[in-house]
């Protein structure tokens with residue numbers, strides 16, 4: 001940093017939020033005691049690896065607080081009137097993040113000892129500092145909340161199918177692992193259905209891919225409206241859906257599968273303009289968890305049952 005030769009400007013100092021309400025004689029004292037320095041764009045003001053002994057008030061220019069986890073990312077920008085380094089001066093710790101001049105800057109440097117002396121002379125400086133810290137905390141909280149919101153949105157997107165709003169295969173596999181473990185320990189039944197839309201390629205070829213999308217949405221809606229909230233369903237991929245029934249034996253699951261088959265058959269398919277499209281049917285494979293079975297074996301078993309339903313003529317259920 002280079003010492004500034006220009007005359008220090010008392011009026012300028014008086015406009016800084018840290019000096020709000022500070023008597024003029026104290027401002028003169030600050031003017032005498034503190035240097036104004038110039039730093040160039042790219043220079044580091046605070047470094048988490050170096051002890052910091054001063055508060056810097058930005059008189060002109062901008063500084064950037066870098067994200068400690070990702071140094072090429074700015075966490076915040078600081079501008080005229082804002083200060084840097086106050087936290088490490090107050091608690092005597094290392095700076096929590098790197099602060100870099102984003103443009104050429106002029107800074108008023110208040111050494112740590114000067115700051116404490118200043119607070120003794122004008123306690124209003126302590127109040128101003130607290131205001132600075134509380135607005136910084138508020139900002140940090142907003143950043144944390146925003147990143148939590150984004151994290152939740154990513155997690156949601158990673159487990160939900162955008163076309164049908166149903167859970168996706170990834171979610172289903174996680175849920176299946178948990179349910180298999182739970183039912184294996186408790187000895188409860190676990191039934192599973194796999195539904196596949198019949199002749200769906202032909203449906204797409206005849207009515208178009210968008211009509212096919214509407215048919216998939218209708219199937220998802222029919223499944224949802226036919227099941228209890230606790231039943232866990234997912235779009236397994238393409239035109240395949242899976243439903244899990246913990247605590248339901250295969251005979252009872254057969255009854256549910258029949259209801260679903262009928263529900264899909266009768267469910268109206270509408271295009272995106274609300275016009276009527278031909279309905280679809282589904283074939284359903286059904287099986288129950290056998291002792292010692294894992295996720296892949298259970299999925300293979302239900303897939304084989306589905307194949308039998310297709311082979312036997314579609315629009316039916318097979319075990």
Ligand SMILES: Nc1nc2c(ncn2[C@@H]2O[C@H](COP(=O)(O)OP(=O)(O)OP(=O)(O)O)[C@@H](O)[C@H]2O)c(=O)[nH]1
Nearest residue numbers: 197198199200201202204209210212213238239310
């Ligand atoms: N519109 C639409 N089509 C999809 C989607 N995902 C998969 N498909 C189509 O689903 C069709 C599945 O075709 P196939 O696996 O041959 O089965 P199918 O024609 O239904 O015949 P069966 O299952 O034997 O009755 C393919 O044409 C895929 O392109 C989707 O998200 N939207």
